[in-house]
Amino acid sequence: MSSENKKKEGLVPEPSLRRMPCYLAYLKLAKRRNQEFVSSTHIARDMGVDPTQVTKDLSYTSIVGKTRVGYEVNALIEVLEDFLGFTKLDKAYLFGAGSLGNALLHDHGLDQYGLKIVAAFDVDPKVIGRSIEGVPIFHVSEFEKMKDENVQVGILTVPAEFAQDVAQLMAAGGIKGIWNFTPIRIRLGDDVVVQDTSLYAHLAVMFNRMGHVKK
Amino acid sequence: MSSENKKKEGLVPEPSLRRMPCYLAYLKLAKRRNQEFVSSTHIARDMGVDPTQVTKDLSYTSIVGKTRVGYEVNALIEVLEDFLGFTKLDKAYLFGAGSLGNALLHDHGLDQYGLKIVAAFDVDPKVIGRSIEGVPIFHVSEFEKMKDENVQVGILTVPAEFAQDVAQLMAAGGIKGIWNFTPIRIRLGDDVVVQDTSLYAHLAVMFNRMGHVKK
DNA sequence: TTCGATTAAAGAAAATATTCATTATTATTT
DNA sequence: AAATAATAATGAATATTTTCTTTAATCGAA
Numbered sequence: 001m002s003s004e005n006k007k008k009e010g011l012v013p014e015p016s017l018r019r020m021p022c023y024l025a026y027l028k029l030a031k032r033r034n035q036e037f038v039s040s041t042h043i044a045r046d047m048g049v050d051p052t053q054v055t056k057d058l059s060y061t062s063i064v065g066k067t068r069v070g071y072e073v074n075a076l077i078e079v080l081e082d083f084l085g086f087t088k089l090d091k092a093y094l095f096g097a098g099s100l101g102n103a104l105l106h107d108h109g110l111d112q113y114g115l116k117i118v119a120a121f122d123v124d125p126k127v128i129g130r131s132i133e134g135v136p137i138f139h140v141s142e143f144e145k146m147k148d149e150n151v152q153v154g155i156l157t158v159p160a161e162f163a164q165d166v167a168q169l170m171a172a173g174g175i176k177g178i179w180n181f182t183p184i185r186i187r188l189g190d191d192v193v194v195q196d197t198s199l200y201a202h203l204a205v206m207f208n209r210m211g212h213v214k215k
Numbered sequence: 216m217s218s219e220n221k222k223k224e225g226l227v228p229e230p231s232l233r234r235m236p237c238y239l240a241y242l243k244l245a246k247r248r249n250q251e252f253v254s255s256t257h258i259a260r261d262m263g264v265d266p267t268q269v270t271k272d273l274s275y276t277s278i279v280g281k282t283r284v285g286y287e288v289n290a291l292i293e294v295l296e297d298f299l300g301f302t303k304l305d306k307a308y309l310f311g312a313g314s315l316g317n318a319l320l321h322d323h324g325l326d327q328y329g330l331k332i333v334a335a336f337d338v339d340p341k342v343i344g345r346s347i348e349g350v351p352i353f354h355v356s357e358f359e360k361m362k363d364e365n366v367q368v369g370i371l372t373v374p375a376e377f378a379q380d381v382a383q384l385m386a387a388g389g390i391k392g393i394w395n396f397t398p399i400r401i402r403l404g405d406d407v408v409v410q411d412t413s414l415y416a417h418l419a420v421m422f423n424r425m426g427h428v429k430k
Numbered sequence: 431t432t433c434g435a436t437t438a439a440a441g442a443a444a445a446t447a448t449t450c451a452t453t454a455t456t457a458t459t460t
Numbered sequence: 461a462a463a464t465a466a467t468a469a470t471g472a473a474t475a476t477t478t479t480c481t482t483t484a485a486t487c488g489a490a
Binding site for chain 1: 436
């Protein structure tokens with residue numbers, strides 16, 4: 001038995017949540033085409049997914065569609081952005097300013113989706129004291145002194161061998177959500193959400209599907 | 216009904232594939248600790264997952280474990296890396312040298328996992344002709360002239376509104392696997408594999424789980 | 431107004447993935 | 461040498477997710 005007994009009662013299924021930003025992107029394109037309404041049928045056809053999956057996914061939000069008409073584009077965009085937490089701007093600390101951390105600092109898209117990196121931490125003297133894209137880099141020991149309660153999100157981009165320790169440091173410092181880019185499975189109490197996003201895991205799936213593997 | 220009738224007979228389940236790089240990372244740490252064997256029980260306990268899930272996932276590879284002993288660390292690392300396509304170095308083109316594309320060019324970790332970006336394409340005169348991290352940026356029209364059959368992977372980091380068109384261009388140019396970082400669902404024939412990796416989708420899941428959403 | 435077509439929504443069924451239970455194997459201990 | 465405990469592997473049961481089916485609503489046309 002897994003030691004995490006996450007009771008998922010009433011939780012929105014993760015597959016549904018992951019699809020929602022796709023609907024959002026689709027709707028924004030529809031808005032640019034001046035469409036006022038879109039039906040699940042059309043969304044499904046254009047995106048190549050099942051129509052009932054669209055309605056089911058959207059039913060987790062507060063929006064209701066009109067029979068024979070569909071959903072109001074503007075309203076649905078607003079509801080989805082709100083539902084996904086993209087309207088509220090969260091401050092975040094980045095842990096590990098190596099190449100992947102650096103990479104994320106270069107991506108301004110995050111701001112549009114509700115995440116603003118306000119500081120980075122590392123242990124390498126070569127980067128400490130510098131700034132990347134306007135984000136200052138401190139020694140990780142400075143983190144404990146900061147204790148900014150407005151920063152609840154931490155981005156974990158340290159080398160694998162330090163991942164668990166740094167995650168514990170983050171949790172101890174009041175971080176409530178860890179966006180984990182390492183392939184390490186972080187083990188923490190239930191009060192901290194860990195979201196795994198290993199780019200290499202996706203790469204592995206792509207390679208496999210491309211038939212790089214003999215069988 | 217979805218128009219894609221992907222017959223998944225015999226395919227390794229995607230959840231399993233996504234977990235494999237985590238096992239690999241764990242094994243590499245075990246190797247550094249000079250462990251010669253690891254059992255699924257130990258892997259499971261350390262990673263906080265179900266032990267039978269570990270054996271089931273590993274059973275998709277060719278490795279067999281020894282009763283009462285476990286799996287040989289070195290052998291399992293090799294088998295996994297090979298199985299996941301991380302040993303064979305694939306060349307890739309990057310489409311869209313904006314902030315996210317830029318970000319990926321800064322990440323050297325990809326090389327270690329079998330992917331080498333050899334050129335980037337964009338339409339912005341400000342970046343064309345420049346190089347980022349040693350990768351030259353060309354106008355996208357140059358892509359068609361290149362036709363390098365050794366490059367089968369394309370990374371899609373263009374703005375959403377161009378995603379589908381650029382993807383078609385990629386497919387026409389011989390790209391067999393598209394690593395799609397846009398939130399747009401790409402529609403192409405069955406001969407091209409599309410792997411979606413929307414960072415913002417993961418962000419959405421994290422925000423939701425953090426309770427940013429009222430209910 | 432009446433009919434037909436389109437749609438959202440909700441529930442049932444099917445497919446998929448995870449967890450549980452069992453068996454056989456083999457190091458280690460007695 | 462026998463007993464014990466730890467383990468991989470396999471198949472069964474459970475849980476989850478997706479797809480299918482049905483129903484009710486309503487817009488537009490006849």
